[in-house]
Amino acid sequence: xxxxxxxxxxxxxxxxxxxxxxxxxxxxxxxxxxxxxxxxxxxxxxxxxxxxxxxxxxxxxxxxxxxxxxxxxxxxxxxxxxxxxxxxxxxxxxxxxxxxxxxxxxxxxxxxxxxxxxxxxxxxxxxxxxxxxxxxxxxxxxxxxxxxxxxxxxxxxxxxxxxxxxxxxxxxxxxxxxxxxxxxxxxxxxxxxxxxxxxxxxxxxxxxxxxxxxxxx
Numbered sequence: 001x002x003x004x005x006x007x008x009x010x011x012x013x014x015x016x017x018x019x020x021x022x023x024x025x026x027x028x029x030x031x032x033x034x035x036x037x038x039x040x041x042x043x044x045x046x047x048x049x050x051x052x053x054x055x056x057x058x059x060x061x062x063x064x065x066x067x068x069x070x071x072x073x074x075x076x077x078x079x080x081x082x083x084x085x086x087x088x089x090x091x092x093x094x095x096x097x098x099x100x101x102x103x104x105x106x107x108x109x110x111x112x113x114x115x116x117x118x119x120x121x122x123x124x125x126x127x128x129x130x131x132x133x134x135x136x137x138x139x140x141x142x143x144x145x146x147x148x149x150x151x152x153x154x155x156x157x158x159x160x161x162x163x164x165x166x167x168x169x170x171x172x173x174x175x176x177x178x179x180x181x182x183x184x185x186x187x188x189x190x191x192x193x194x195x196x197x198x199x200x201x202x203x204x205x206x207x208x209x210x211x212x213x214x215x216x217x
Contacts, residue, residue: 009064019042147206
């Protein structure tokens with residue numbers, strides 16, 4: 001049988017694989033005496049000789065299909081062959097999805113896996129953000145506790161000083177409750193003045209705390 005002399009479909013770097021494929025499947029007499037000059041030219045000649053029969057043409061078509069599958073699964077194409085078993089019901093559903101969306105079954109599987117992977121990454125990012133938020137909230141809470149403690153300490157320091165002054169004044173007059181003969185209005189103004197000083201110190205502490213909290217956000 002005469003066939004078209006065209007072996008351009010076989011790439012230069014595929015001759016060795018193609019010849020190994022044919023040696024396992026073609027009649028053994030095709031390879032008799034073919035031990036010299038291995039290479040692309042010898043393999044293409046073997047293909048031409050095999051195509052001289054109807055069965056040979058079918059074999060070469062199977063070779064072409066096998067080559068296409070090999071190229072499709074080649075790492076160069078970013079693909080890797082995987083073999084696994086699925087429940088019969090799952091396979092039926094997979095075929096249904098492939099037919100409905102007019103896509104190969106492998107594309108459906110890849111889309112499902114990629115989608116689940118993306119969902120997992122999103123969930124992980126969300127959990128990481130929640131952890132970070134919780135950590136910041138704990139730090140802010142600790143800062144608030146520190147603020148209250150600092151304000152209390154500052155207030156107690158001022159109170160202690162004022163009590164100390166009163167005690168010293170009382171002792172100097174040798175009276176537990178000395179009569180007050182001064183100007184009460186002036187006294188109240190002095191009290192307000194001192195209280196404003198205390199409040200100012202507390203506001204300074206609060207401002208420092210606010211600046212520290214902003215750095216945490």
